[in-house]
Amino acid sequence: MNNTNIILILVVLTNLKLLGSSRLGASIRVVAMQGVVLGLLPVLAHTNELSLRYAVLAAGTIALKGIVFPWFLFRAVREAEVTREVEPYVGYVTSLLAGVLILAVSFWMCERLPMPETLASSWLAPVAFFSIFAGLFLIVSRKRAVNQVLGFLVLENGVYTFGVGLAPHTSLLVEAGVLLDVFVAVFVMGITIFHINREFDHIETNRLSTLKD
């Protein structure tokens, strides 16, 4: 049992917590925690070649996902003056059960897919897919725009997990590019949330779709 597996289990647990959590603030904090934990992943997964490259990647990830994004989202929530409930389409208990189902599907799928030999842990690919699907599920099952941003972040965390597992094959530039993309995306989403809220006095996407004129 190495450190990578402990991190991957933490990722699974934070995803399940997100699916079952009813509080907006708690959800943001959980995503921040997931970001910090994942930031440590490149350093711990490739201990045999501790290089500047992984250290930079870890530092950048932790700074962005653990500090900048949560601060930004908390600010968006405060300025949009939304209540602290999550307001899901799909209830928390059903979401949790769906999460378990997604986890099972991810494990089943990764049995079938051809995987490169160099993955740091046999759990890495299933957990990465679990994050991706859980993120998608969070995006479609929650009403608030803030929650959809969180779902997007979880999805990206899944992509990142897989990328780190393959780190010897991919270049740092790709990772940095993805991080930058996410940063811009969250930035734009934060501004959009603020503007949607100012125009319509709420950020509930189901009410936006019934809008006329």
Added chain:
Amino acid sequence: MNPESFIPLLLALLLSPLLPGIINRTKALFAGRRGPPLLQIYFDLGKLLRKGAVYSRTTTWIFRAGPMLELAAALAAAMLVPLGNFAALIAFPADFLLFAGLLGLMRFFTVLAALDTGSSFEGMGASREVFFSALAEPALLVALATLARQAGSFSLSTMLGQVSGGHWLHLGPVLALVMIALMIVLLAENERIPVDDPNTHLELTMIHEVMVLDHGGPDFAFIVYGAALKLWLLTALVVGMVVPATGASWLDLALVMGGMFAVAVIVGVVESVMARLRLVMVPQLLVGAGALAAAAFLLGLK
């Protein structure tokens, strides 16, 4: 049949009322009280057994049979649970299903006796009990299935006996998830905080306590003793999986007994520092426990 197999059963019969005593003592210490003596449950049982029972005219034979059948189910379950290196009196493949079934049977008779009184409060408690246990049971079964897979055996005796330090070294996080799930099931099944408060006597919030309000005398003694046995058995499950087997029978037994009392202290601490969850939050907690167990099961497959 090995005479040593009687040791887990005898210890369960003799020492199970001690666990609630330890829990109450821990809670008292936390609250700055001296608390009831450790043997209080034994005194209570003695007092109740010397009393006569009073039966309402609305009740039928079901109400009178309920406590006896409950205790019988608990005793049968006690024969299935091993302690340390000593195998249980009865052990066969897939006996963990029988164990879960007997716990379910016990609850079924409690619920039936509660409904037989015709009181609306007892009906409410029965409804909640059944709802929550329906959610707790999958968590228990999946957790035990994970253990069965890791130990490569479907019998409780070998399953709990074989979890060793090596398992914890290789699959520590997986076993930890199973342990947390089992601990939540333990708290829920034994009507402990954060699911139910054993001290509350406000009818609207009670779950287990409200169902046994109409029982008295020896019947209530059976119920209290049955509940203590159930607490003992589930604690034995948690401890059996946490305490690694050293190989020396008596040392193992001592370790396991220490673990049992430690879990009782932990339950007492949980009850002292936590508040009861709102009733609507309880299903979330129990499904969460089930999700943890399922995640452990899946992670253990790889």
